[in-house]
Amino acid sequence: MATKRPGERTSPAAGPTDTRQSGAEIQETLVYMQCCGQEAPNMTESNGHRNIMNRHHQVPVFVPRGRTEAGWTHPAAPQQTTTPTVPSCPVSAPDSFRSPGSVEMDEIMAAMVLTSMSCSPVVQSSPQGQNDPVPGSSSGGGDMECGGGDMECGGGDLSDSGSSGYWSWDHDNVSPSLSLSVIEMDSSPDEGLHTELEQGVELNVAKRSKSSFRGAYRCLWPSCGKVLTSSVGMKRHVRVMHLGSGSEQSHREEDFYYTKFSCKAPPALVPALSSHVPWASCGSPPDPGPGPGSCLQIPSSTSSSPSGSGSSRPSSGPGSTPGSAPDQPSPLSQSAPSSFWQTDHPYQACTPLQVTVSCHNSAPCCWTPPPLTVSNQHNHHNSQVVRGRCRSVSVGEQWLQQNSATNRLTTMRAASPSRSQCSFRKGRGEAKKCRKVYGVEHKEQWCTACRWKKACQRFTD
DNA sequence: CTTGCCGGGCG
DNA sequence: CGCCCGGCAAG
Numbered sequence: 001m002a003t004k005r006p007g008e009r010t011s012p013a014a015g016p017t018d019t020r021q022s023g024a025e026i027q028e029t030l031v032y033m034q035c036c037g038q039e040a041p042n043m044t045e046s047n048g049h050r051n052i053m054n055r056h057h058q059v060p061v062f063v064p065r066g067r068t069e070a071g072w073t074h075p076a077a078p079q080q081t082t083t084p085t086v087p088s089c090p091v092s093a094p095d096s097f098r099s100p101g102s103v104e105m106d107e108i109m110a111a112m113v114l115t116s117m118s119c120s121p122v123v124q125s126s127p128q129g130q131n132d133p134v135p136g137s138s139s140g141g142g143d144m145e146c147g148g149g150d151m152e153c154g155g156g157d158l159s160d161s162g163s164s165g166y167w168s169w170d171h172d173n174v175s176p177s178l179s180l181s182v183i184e185m186d187s188s189p190d191e192g193l194h195t196e197l198e199q200g201v202e203l204n205v206a207k208r209s210k211s212s213f214r215g216a217y218r219c220l221w222p223s224c225g226k227v228l229t230s231s232v233g234m235k236r237h238v239r240v241m242h243l244g245s246g247s248e249q250s251h252r253e254e255d256f257y258y259t260k261f262s263c264k265a266p267p268a269l270v271p272a273l274s275s276h277v278p279w280a281s282c283g284s285p286p287d288p289g290p291g292p293g294s295c296l297q298i299p300s301s302t303s304s305s306p307s308g309s310g311s312s313r314p315s316s317g318p319g320s321t322p323g324s325a326p327d328q329p330s331p332l333s334q335s336a337p338s339s340f341w342q343t344d345h346p347y348q349a350c351t352p353l354q355v356t357v358s359c360h361n362s363a364p365c366c367w368t369p370p371p372l373t374v375s376n377q378h379n380h381h382n383s384q385v386v387r388g389r390c391r392s393v394s395v396g397e398q399w400l401q402q403n404s405a406t407n408r409l410t411t412m413r414a415a416s417p418s419r420s421q422c423s424f425r426k427g428r429g430e431a432k433k434c435r436k437v438y439g440v441e442h443k444e445q446w447c448t449a450c451r452w453k454k455a456c457q458r459f460t461d
Numbered sequence: 462c463t464t465g466c467c468g469g470g471c472g
Numbered sequence: 473c474g475c476c477c478g479g480c481a482a483g
Contacts, residue, residue, distance in 0.1 A: 433464080435464070435465080436464080448474085448475090450465085450466095451475080452474080452476065453465080453467085453476075453478095454466065454467080455465075455466055456465075456466085
């Protein structure tokens, strides 16, 4: 587990997908970055390994586009005097470790990279993608390179942390979203359904992100459905109510626990969708839909990706790509989830096993095994992924439980009549047997089998 | 407890 | 084999 090739995972992170970066955006990014920069030290403290990354961008990875919310920063860095609210004066942050100028450059670079990363996990596989977005940076190629280097380093660090923190991302501050990437990559089989859905989702998300729409934020925490209009507020809510204000990580993780949804879409949908995700991810991950996908999966993935760690930073999560998924335009979201569920389970239950198990008798025996097998198979498929998920993180688990995906499965197992040793003994047939027909008194009229206490030959079922 | 039968033993 | 029966499982 320990070491993983940082380069592979992390560096590629940058996503070509999201290239649209206007000057304005950049500026915004800058602002945030700097704000973060200040924070960085604090955050870093907890995880020694991340230093490198932090230096350049401890950023909340996702840079809120289009809207500058002062709020974004404050939770993290209260001490900070300079209010980022005004995007126009990025330089204002005096605290940064380096001279403003250099910092600026690096930060910009970092920001871009991160931004891109957050947007498209897909990219992970293609390192080149990273650069794509960068071009925008007027600054210098040289910096670019540096940035890349840093990224890599960062990646390494991250991954390391990831490895160690597999079971508890809390430790490393590895946010759930990270896992996403992993899942996506690992997971294999995709079913048409899933794919379709995902595609749809993707599209929707894309649309959404492009067109800044106004929405509300809904807390995804299991039993909490709180809806707030401001992301800041939601973050705060999550942090305070669910994460506990104390933890530093919470700053970044809040993002995962809430989702943005458009006013149109009924909040209810949101949770549903997200809840499904877990399973969905199992089935179809491949399509790493950019940010969006990630958003959806986040909860579940959280747990799953142990190593995943690094690349997709927490950031991107829902927050930045806000809406992440949930609020899709109704139709999709609606259909998707429900279908997921229904399809899913039945499917699981029946599919594999029936085939696998050879039933001599039509009887119960056959049925029994299936569930078990199924579940197992399922797990195997995603092996790590699934397991990780299950085990892992609180949130993920909670989600799962909530949705009872797990529960159902479990239940199935338990419930499944483990008649076990199918002795093939015929259950009591409905047909009357000689004994019943003729009665004990007329034993002589019974068929020989019956007389011999064997299976009745006269009235076979 | 009653039934239906499997598994075996005996001749 | 033909006959019987001990014993188990389902109802």
